[in-house]
Amino acid sequence: MTSTDDRFAKDWEQLRRDPALSIYNEIITGPVSDWATDFSHMEEEWSQRAPEIWDDLRQRCPVAHTERFGGAWLPTRYEDVAEVAYDTDHFSSRAIIASNFRPPKDIAPVGEVPPISSDPPFHHDARKLLLPAFTRTAIGKQEDATRAFCNSLIDGFAGRDVVDAAAEYAQHIPMRVIADMLGFPPEDGPRFARFVENALEGINRSPEERIESGSQLFNYLFEQVRDHVENPRDDLTDFIINAELYGQKLEPIHVVGTMALLLIAGIDTTWSAIGASLWHLARTPEDRRRLAAEPELMSTAIEEFLRAYAPVTMARLVKDDLTWRGVEMKADDWVLLPFPAANRDPEQFERADEVVIDRKVNRHAAFGLGIHRCLGSHLARMELRVAIETWMQRIPEFTLEDPSAVAWSTGQIRGPRKLPLRIG
Ligand code: HEM
Numbered sequence: 001m002t003s004t005d006d007r008f009a010k011d012w013e014q015l016r017r018d019p020a021l022s023i024y025n026e027i028i029t030g031p032v033s034d035w036a037t038d039f040s041h042m043e044e045e046w047s048q049r050a051p052e053i054w055d056d057l058r059q060r061c062p063v064a065h066t067e068r069f070g071g072a073w074l075p076t077r078y079e080d081v082a083e084v085a086y087d088t089d090h091f092s093s094r095a096i097i098a099s100n101f102r103p104p105k106d107i108a109p110v111g112e113v114p115p116i117s118s119d120p121p122f123h124h125d126a127r128k129l130l131l132p133a134f135t136r137t138a139i140g141k142q143e144d145a146t147r148a149f150c151n152s153l154i155d156g157f158a159g160r161d162v163v164d165a166a167a168e169y170a171q172h173i174p175m176r177v178i179a180d181m182l183g184f185p186p187e188d189g190p191r192f193a194r195f196v197e198n199a200l201e202g203i204n205r206s207p208e209e210r211i212e213s214g215s216q217l218f219n220y221l222f223e224q225v226r227d228h229v230e231n232p233r234d235d236l237t238d239f240i241i242n243a244e245l246y247g248q249k250l251e252p253i254h255v256v257g258t259m260a261l262l263l264i265a266g267i268d269t270t271w272s273a274i275g276a277s278l279w280h281l282a283r284t285p286e287d288r289r290r291l292a293a294e295p296e297l298m299s300t301a302i303e304e305f306l307r308a309y310a311p312v313t314m315a316r317l318v319k320d321d322l323t324w325r326g327v328e329m330k331a332d333d334w335v336l337l338p339f340p341a342a343n344r345d346p347e348q349f350e351r352a353d354e355v356v357i358d359r360k361v362n363r364h365a366a367f368g369l370g371i372h373r374c375l376g377s378h379l380a381r382m383e384l385r386v387a388i389e390t391w392m393q394r395i396p397e398f399t400l401e402d403p404s405a406v407a408w409s410t411g412q413i414r415g416p417r418k419l420p421l422r423i424g
Contacts, residue, residue, distance in 0.1 A: 007249065007251070007252045007255075008222065008225055008226055008229060008252050008255075010252070011219065011222050012215060012218035012219050012221075012222050012256065013215065013219075015252060015253050016215070016218065016253075023070070023101065023102040023332065024100060024101055024102075024207055025069065025070030025100040025101075026100070027100050027204050027206075028040075028067065028068040028069075029042065029043075029068075029204055030043075031043060031045070032045060032046075035053050035056065035057055035064060036057060036060065036061035036064045036065070037064070037065055037066070038066050038067070038068070039053075039057075039064050039065070039066045039068075039072075039074050040066060040068050041098075041313065041336070041410065041411060041412060042068075042203065042204055042410050042411060043410065044410065046410055047407070047408040047409055047410045047414065048408065050340070050408075050414060051340075051341075051344060051353075054076045054338060054340070054341035054344060055344065055353070057074065057076045057341075058076040058077055058341070058345060062075060062076055062077050062080060062325070063075045063080065063324075063325050063326075063327050064076070065327070069098045069099060069100055069203075069334055070100060070102070070332070070333075070334075071330060071332075071333040071334065072098055072315075072333060072334035072335070072336060073327065073329060073333060073334065073335045073336065074335075074336045074338065075325070075335070075336075075337075075338075076338060076341040076342075076345070077341075077342070077345055077347065078342040078343075078345040078347060078348040078365070079347070079348075080325060081337050081338065081339065081341065081342040081365065081369070082342065082365070082369050082370075084316060084335050084337055085337055085368065085369040085370040085372075086369065086370040088119055088120050088123075088370070088371060089319075090318065090319055090320070090322055090324070091316035091317070091318060091319065091335060092108055092119050092316060092317045092318075092319050093111065093116065093117055093118065093119055093123070093316060093317075093372060094107055094108040094109075094111050094117060094119065094317055095111070095117065095315065095317055096116055096117060096314050096315050096316070097199065097200060097203060097315060097412060098203070098315040098334040098336060098412070099203035099204075099210075100203070100204070100207075101207065101210075102317065102332050109121070109122040109123065110122055110126070110254070111257075112257050112260075113257045113258065113260050113261035113264075114126040114254055114257055114258055114261070115127040115130070115258075115261075115372070115375075116261055116265065116372060117257075117261075120371065123371055123372070124371070125245055125246070126245070126254075126258075127371075127375060129243045129244070129245060130240075130243075130258070130375060131375070133236055133239050134375050134376055134378060134379060135378065136378045139378040139379045139382050140382070142177060142180070142181065142379070142382065143382055143386060145177075145180060146173065146177055146382065146383060146386045146387075147386050147389075147390055149172075149173065149176050149177075150169075150173060150386060150387055150390035150391070151390055151394070153168070153169050153172055153173075154169070154390065154391070154394045154395065156168075157423065160423070160424065161422060161423065161424030162401050162420055162421065162422055162423070162424070163420070163421055163423055164418060164419055164420050164421075165275065165278045165279075165282075165391075165416075165419045165420075165421045166271070166275040166415075166416045166417050166418055166419035167417070167418065167419075169274070169278075169387070169391070170270075170271045170272075170274035170275040170278065170387065170415075170416075170419075171193070171267075171271045171275075172189065173270065173271070173274060173383055173387050174266050174267045174269075174270035174271055174274075174383055175189040175192050175193065175267055175271075176189065177266075177379070177383055178192075178262060178263060178266045178267065179192070181235065181236045181262075182224070182235060182236045182237050182259065182262065182263070183224075183228065183233055183235035183236065183237050183238070184224055184237075188220075191220065192263055192267060193267070194213070194216075195213070195216070195217040195220070195260075195263065195264070196263070196264050196267050196268050198210065198213035198214070198217070199214070199217070199260075199264050200264065200268055200411050200412060200413050201409065201410065201411040203411070217260055217263075218256055218260065221256040221259050221260060221263075222256060224237060224259070225237065225241060225252075225255060225256060225259070228241060229241065236262070237259065240255055240258055240259060241255060262376075265374075265376060266376050266379065266380070268311070268409070268413040268415070269311050269312055269380065269413055270380050270383050270384065271415060272309075272311035272409070272413055272414060272415020272416070273305065273306060273309065273311055273366075273380065273384050273415065274383070274384055274387045274388070275415045275416040275417075275419055276305060276309035276311065276415050276416060277302070277305040277309065277384065277388055278388070278391065278398075278416075278419065278421070279309075279400075279406065279416050279419055280305060280308070280309065280355060281388075281392075281398070282398050282399055282400045282419075282421050283399075283400050283403070284355070285399075287301075287355065287357050288392075288396075288397075288398075290357065291357060291392060292392055292396045295389075295392075297357055297358055298385060298388070298389060299385070300357060300358050300359055300360070300362070301357040301358075301388075302381065302384055302385055302388065303359070303362045303364065304355055304356060304357050304359050304362060305355070305384075306364060306366040306367075306384070307343045307349070307359075307362055307364035307366060308343065308344070308355045309340070309415070310339050310340035310343045310364065310365070310366035311340070311366075311413050311414050311415045312339055312340070312366065312367075312368070312412065312413055313336055313337060313338040313339060313340065313341075313412040313413075313414070314336075314337045314339070314368065314372070314412065315334050315335065315336050315337065315412065316334070316335045316337065317332055317333070317334060317335075318330065318331055318332060318333045318334075318335060319331065336412070337368075339365040339366055339367075339368060339369070340366070340414065342365045342369075343364045343365055343366060349362075349364075367380070395423050397423075398421045398422065398423045399421065399422050400420070400421065400422070401420040401421060401422045402420060405418060405420050406418060406419055406420070
């Protein structure tokens, strides 16, 4: 064993913080009485008709509220979402998935999964050390393998008339790409799906259940780190193990926290974006045929799918009591940042509610705004483009098998989870 190994001698159970330190609120579920005063992104109605809910709120109550999750706010105008995203003095990223927990305050400015959970000034340094692994050039090296994988998934549909493009195609692509980049066994994909589901959608589960599932993820990551320390190779896990901050290797908790982030941040997000794009093309034959006939429109079409079907809503915690846009926010209230709602604000975009695949100017917020803007955007765009290009080349004609069978996720990452398409 080398000296580097000593950092990983303790395991997650010995390193993790005492969960009793966190604030825990009563779980409130059930149908929403009024979206302005009782909103919940965990309810079925949100998954089915979130864009209509945002449009309604933007007009009648631009900063909605709920008592659920121990108190949360929902701005829906572009300029309000942007203002919170840029204002790191009043809004903290110490947790970014709204739930009935608040992590202890002393977890800031690092947070559990740096850099997304980090506040300035630490955030800048934690983000900077990851940048070389996510440049356009670095990501370009994944493109051939991604295309080959997309083709192999489509080969697997041979002879079938109906395929679930969310479960059998879109989901697998980001799972395989990030597993390859991190150097994890490709067959572990289904385990990642469970980890991600717990982190993003399991927010109304009991604290015990959530802590147990979180421990499974961190224990898994420790196993992978130890395997990499014993058998070094040229991948993203080794890159993080060897990265330095302030002249020192990273704390083990930082190493596995960042690995957890990369695993969680890239899967449901990209899965949702690929699925929503295919959903749009399946139900809009004029766009599908135009894109097949004019493949040079692919890059504007991809940006437009990202704008119109942006999958990611992030959260912040209010640092201290504050009056903002006329509402009284309390310390530790959540503020959701629905980037998808900002992207459909008619004050910001012409024809905001239409999908215009050759839209010329498209400064959308799908990848966030401000210091936390998506670090994986080159990777996400590459996966989305390759997934759609490959599908369109191999399966140019496809339609929704049954529009009522399409199911969208609840929670902060929104995209199709069941998408039966007729391809034969
Ligand atoms: C279509 C797919 C994706 C979308 C829409 C998306 C969206 C976002 C958004 C909105 C944020 C801002 C978070 C905030 O303000 O708190 C973010 C941050 C981040 N994303 Fe993505 N993401 C995608 C794919 C990916 C991928 C593939 C990766 C890499 C594996 C990734 C890694 C990250 C990281 C590390 C951050 C945190 C950056 C920071 O805090 O400085 N994302 N993403």
